[in-house]
Amino acid sequence: MVECSCNTSNEELAKQLDKIIDPYRDKPSGLIQVLTKAQNLVGYLPKWAQVQVAEGLGVSLQDVYGVITFYAFFSLIPRGRHKISVCAGTACYVKGTKMVTKALRDLLDLRPGQTTPDSRFTLEIVRCIGACGLAPAMIIDGKDVHGRLEPELIPELLEQYE
Amino acid sequence: MKSLEELAKIRESRREALKIRQGVPSKTEKAHIMMCGGAGCISSKCLDVVEAMKKALNKNGIADQVQIVLTGCMGPCDMGPVAIIYPDATFYRRLKPKDAETIVEEHIMKGNKIRRLMYRAPGSKEPTPKVDDIDLFAKQKKVVLRNNFYIDPTSIEDYIANDGYVALGKALTEMKPEDIIEEVKKSGLRGRGGAGFSTGMKWTFTAAAKGTPKYVVCNGDEGDPGAFMDRSVLEGDPHSIIEGMAICGRAIGAEHGYIYVRAEYPLAIERLDLALQKARENGLLGQNIFSSGFNFDIEIRIGAGAFVCGEETALLTSIEGKRGEPRPRPPFPANEGVWGKPTVLNNVETWANIPEIIRKGAEAYSSVGTEKSKGTKVFALAGRINNTGIIEVPMGTTLREIVYEIGGGIPRKKAFKAVQTGGPSGGCIPAEHLDTPVDYDSLGALGAIMGSGGMIVLDEDTCMVDIAKFFLDFVVDESCGKCSPCRIGTKRMYEILDNISKGKGKEGDIELLEELATTIKATALCGLGQTAPNPVLSTIRYFRHEYEEHIRDRKCTCNVCEFEE
Incomplete structure (x- = not known):
């Protein structure tokens, strides 16, 4: 199992996770909310966190794993410091998603689903971020939308993400 | 607030304060700058423009006489960042931070409008200064997006000023539950999520269903690639959804609602959360609303990225914290929805229509539209x-x-x-x-x-085989895998399309695609699977020659497909 690589110890994280779980204790319906917050805390969902969530909410570990693997948002493996989500919605596809992914591949040697060796970037392809008017677009770290992308602009754009 | 009088008081005082946005010059304020805060304009860096505006206002010492409001999506994303300056309703586009000072010092302080920032109709040399005169807007009719030009989505007072919560007041104090349903039925409103089922009928079934408690659910899992309508409503006018859902709660006898929003829309979630808080603080959600004895509250549920959760039974399962897999219907959600209880589930846009129907009446609402499709879209x-x-x-x-x-x-x-x-x-x-x-x-x-x-x-540069393949790829990726027609059938269709697009197509492939499509449509479990073959069938129907060209001549006229040697 891959352990968390950041500075906070697992014990410290486990304590914080307990706080997240508290309002949902023995309430299986809170599973998706708790997992969302847990992933935001830890960065991904390692087995120890899954076990803790399962016990806290009173659901089986199997159900926790089932939900994690069903929804695209959840990850079982560590990800880079910055998540690049390239939009592959229809408008972006028509206007050049392929060109954007190729540029990222050339620049970072990164393919969808992969993380750079220095853990700086993780690349993923997402389905429509709702910025169709600005196609082709990508979103970094779930909040910064970059639209009207052109391959030449990408290197400079990535510089602000250390 | 406990009464309609209190609501009216807030409305009147706020409306007075917002008269400037109706074009009435104000004695105390020079201007209201409505900056579009839709996702498109935000990614075009409208927040930098706002900062520059604030600086320019401070520099000129008029910050207290000008309001800057970040609105919901105004629509023309490719012109962003856009803004409307009231009282003269001047529309500016493609704003840069450096334009802020000019706008403040020339337009707002001296009344000289900036021609170079105005919209020009294609082929016209003269700019169109006023927003209402712009061709792009003049052809439109705003019902669902009625507030996006005028209100601050984070202000409940702004929503109230524009007749917000009047419909809820009317529904709770003047109408019986069956009158509300009758009004919605008469309006002819059909579900805006896509299938177009009569909203009034849905409510009727749920009201009549046995079992309590009942639930009201809003489907904000806008997963269709190329669609961001719901997002603009959620971000621009969250109270309209809350009001619509509360009205339904009264009509069907429900006290609890859920709004299911996809995690990809963080701003929508933030604004919705704030709107719910404000509604509670003002007594518009909670116990004994408008002293009518009616209780209603709403919870947000965040989707974690699964297209199939836009399907109603899958969404309801996901609300329960489980894998969002669909299940066969019947039983329909009207009888067995969330937690197995009777549930009304409507799409964001449908909900935003409800307050207008109740406030203005079904007749006024249905005067727009065609015989069988009423209202706007x-x-x-x-x-x-x-x-x-x-x-x-x-x-x-x-x-x-x-x-x-x-x-x-x-x-x-x-x-x-x-x-x-x-x-x-x-x-x-x-x-x-x-x-x-x-x-x-x-x-x-x-x-x-x-x-x-x-x-x-x-x-003309879009290859239709490639487009069909794009959609099938999407479906293969998003199929939940529960039923075999969708899980296996769409995969086989994708493989055939992939071969065709690489010059490896065979005679008979088109017919095979059609046969598979017919079977999948007839046998898949849920709406996702049943409709998955549509993009292929419709491109074959209208662009069969492109498929034939790929197969027979190994040629892609649009030069999109790359053939293998």
């Missing part, structure tokens, strides 16, 4: 078109009007090829049907669907 216009963004038009507007008059036609003088509606469940409509009125039944007859409102324009 919001579309997300994108792809190879000049004016991309959000538009709202009366049902029955033709595709030609949308593409050429509102959308401004195709860029770089390219020829129009088709418009794709309904995302992975819809189809492509070719040029010969451009004069089709947009309504549920006309689009259905052409093999497309209304869908939730994504409208992607394709030009």
Whole structure:
């Protein structure tokens, strides 16, 4: 199992996770909310966190794993410091998603689903971020939308993400 | 607030304060700057413009006489960042931080409007200063997006000033539950999520269903690629959804609601959360609303990225914290929804229509639209078109009007090829049907669907085999895997399309695709699977020659497909 690589110890994280779980204790319906917050805390969902969530909410570990693997948002493996989500919605596809992914591949040697060796970037392809008017677009770290992308602009754009 | 009088008091005082946005100059304020805060303008860096505006106002010492408001999406995303300056309703586009000072010092302080920042109609040398005169907006009719130009989505007072919560007050104090349902039925409103089922009928079934408690659910899991209508409503006018849902709660006897929003829309979640808090603080959610004895509250549920959760039974399962897999219907959600209890589930846009129907009456509402499709429809216009963004038009507007008059036609003088509606469940409509009125039944007859409102324009450079493959790839990826027609069938269809697109197609492939499509449509478990073959069927129907060309001549006229040697 891959352990968390950041500075906070697992014990410290486990304590914080307990706080997240508290309002949902023995309430299986809170599973998706708790997992969302847990992933935001830890960065991904390692087995120890899954076990803790399962016990806290009173659901089986199997159900926790089932939900994690069903929804695209959840990850079982560590990800880079910055998540690049390239939009592959229809408008972006028509206007050049392929060109954007190729540029990222050339620049970072990164393919969808992969993380750079220095853990700086993780690349993923997402389905429509709702910025169709600005196609082709990508979103970094779930909040910064970059639209009207052109391959030449990408290197400079990535510089602000250390 | 406990009474309609209190609501009226807030409305009147706030309306007075906002008169400037109706074009009435104010004695105390010089201007209201409405900056579009839709996702498009935010990614075009409108927040930097806002900062520059604030600086310029401070520098000139008039910060207390000018309000800057971040509104919901105004629509024309490709012109962003855009802004409207009241009281003169001047529309500025493509704003840069450096324009802020000019606007403040010239326009606001001296009354000299900035011509270079104004919109110019294609082919016209003269700019169009006023927002209402701009061709792009003049053809539209705003019902669902009624507030997006005028209100601050984070202010409940702004919403109230524009007749917000009047409909809820009326529903709670003047109408019986069955009157509310009757009014919605009479309005002819059909579900805006895509299928077009009568909203009033849905409510009737749920009201009549046995079992308590009942639930009201809003489907904000806008997963169709190429669609961002719901997002603009959630971000721009969250109270309209809350009000619509509360009215339904009264009508069917429910006290609890859920709004299911996809995690990809963080701003929508933030604004919705704030709106719920404000509604609670003002007694518009909670116990004994308007002293009527009616209790209602709403919880947000966040989707974690699964397209199938837009399907109603899958969404309801996901609300319960489980894998969002669909289940067979019947039982329909009206009888067995969340937690197995009777549930009304409507789409975001449907909910935003409800307050208007109750406030103005079914008759006024249904005076817009066609015989069987009443009201307006919001579309997300994108792809190879000049004016991309959000538009709202009366049902029955033709595709030609949308593409050429509102959308401004195709860029770089390219020829129009088709418009794709309904995302992975819809189809492509070719040029010969451009004069089709947009309504549920006309689009259905052409093999497309209304869908939730994504409208992607394709030009002569778009290969239709490639587009069909794109949608199938999407479906294969998003199929939940529960039923074999969808899980295996769409995969086989994808493989055939992939071969065709690589020059490895065989005679008989088209027929095989059609056969598989028919079987999947007839046997898949849920709406996702049943409609998945539509993009393939509709492209075969109208562009069969392109498939044949790929197979027989190993040729892609549009030069999109790469053939293997």
